[in-house]
Amino acid sequence: MSAQALPTDSYPRVRRIVLSHEGVLALLLVAELVVFSVIGRNFRSTDNALEIVRLGAEIGLLALALTPVIITGGIDLSVGSLMGLSAVLFGKLWRDAHFPLPVAMAATLAVGALAGLLNASLITRLRIPPLIVTLGSFSLFRGLAEGLTAGVDNFTNFPDAFLFLGQGYFFGAIPAQLPVFAAVALGYGLLLHRTGIGRGLYAIGHSPEGARHAGIPVERRVTLVYLLSGIVASFAAVLYVSHNGQAKADAGTGYELRAITAVVLGGTSIFGGRGTIAGTLIGLFAIVVLQQGLLLSDGPAELAGILVGVLLITAIAANRLVTALASRRTSKGV
């Protein structure tokens, strides 16, 4: 809308950015920040700004991992359940098998990699739709976590050095998760937007057949994104355990749908072929800021969920409309 005020063609680049999905969403995020700075208690403090990162870290990691998965036209419903399984295994390896924490952590990530490979091989070798494969592993991973703990076992009393990762601050202000999360985001950003592998993922999302004809090893690339998704989900579980100080079978319940919401809100097409890491980050923070802002202005927390749902529909409907208008304009021009 605001682009209308600009002279029509002198700022094509500005126009393109502002009118893009990410641009509109970023404006919305700014609007949220302004509103909550006015009506929220202490919203404007740096402490709060950094606390928001802490709240968003675990779901954010899942959202980052899901972005390339969805860009290839796939989906991974199993990441939340894998967090539960990883948390329980991590706790068991440390408490019952007396592994040192770093070793337990490495073993947990290895299990995450195996879980990702299980999804990937069913998807690429047997050509089962990702939605179905990960629906099955969604039950399987959560069920294994419940079975291993008999539904009640809870791992606690982790050493302080480990809890620092989820609860501590660097220099007294920066949540310990922030650098870790930033590193993962940067890694995914580089992979998707600065490498040939990343470009290949978009091509696969547009048309797997076309990508194959273009010489892209489709199966290997698809395997890579699900493998990474498994590792990142396990890593998110370790952060979760450190953040909450306990590991139970229910860790991460429902996180998969929240992460998918952030990704789709951020402009990644559920059909694949389109999306950016920046969009996912903006989508994620639009959701987390809404939750935290409502909390600090004594608004009902549930309103955040309702608004996210409405926002999701509006964002996609608006996106459809803009695309339809644009294609009409170009077809007229030609």
Add this chain to the structure above:
Amino acid sequence: MMRKHLREISVAGALLFLLLILLVRSPKFFDAANLRAVIVSDAPVIVAAIGMTLVILARQIDISIGSQFSICGMVAGLLAKQGVPTPVVALATLGTGALFGAINGALVAGLRIPSIVATLATMVTWREAMRWISEGQAVQNLPESFLWLGMSRPAGQALIVLSAFALLLLFAWGLRALPAGRAVYAVGSDAEAARLAGIRPPLVVFGVFVLMGVLTALSALLTAIQFRNVLPGEGAGLELKVIAACVVGGVAISGGRGTLPGALAGVLFLGTIGPALPFLGTQAYWEKALQGAIILIAVASDAINLRRRRDVGASLAH
């Protein structure tokens, strides 16, 4: 016949095999009271699975039914508590479900939003709206006239099970015999071809979502009359449970392929595993893991079969 319905037959066979093991190892499973409890708890899932089968056959998906179920159950409970006559309660509940279904249908068929995203959004919206309004409080002490529809417990149980199976038969017949039923298959197989054949795909898609809403509401109603209290989180996770049952029963997520008897076999098989575990000397906590493994094995065997058949076809073609 055997080949065409391989999946339905193999799932039914697996169910029979499970029952056979139970018969040998632990005949106590077949005590009338236990058997009745298992079937009664499956009945609402069967009703929801009918709707989900229609939705998946039309190449759509609805992951908002858990939230719809919760709200419809609460609507039924609140109205019943106000002393509203039971038939009116039932109508209002089904109407609520139809409204939710129509909203999903309008988003998918009208605004052309992919169904997984549209119903993800409505799922979140309804769930949070529910939490806000109910503040997590259950509706307690439902009146006697509402519980089991005012009938004795065995009569109410019989009614629940019979109505679920009657509905299943009705819809199974409708899918085969009615033009509307065949239109669902046609749209799910190839929407463009269906359109050229004179079917209006958006209308069919809208219709299956409305039916899904009504059937979810009925499922919630059949659950609400069984217990003294209605909990606001009752339906959480129902969507994936029902989708899993359909998939195990051979309803293809790519649309246009699958049958209601197959979905029924899926519901009964997954619904029997859980209650059977304690009788077989295993902890009930492993239920979900086993269900997940069954889903993966079912779809994997399907895929391997399909590939083998394709290979045979290819060698014939050469």
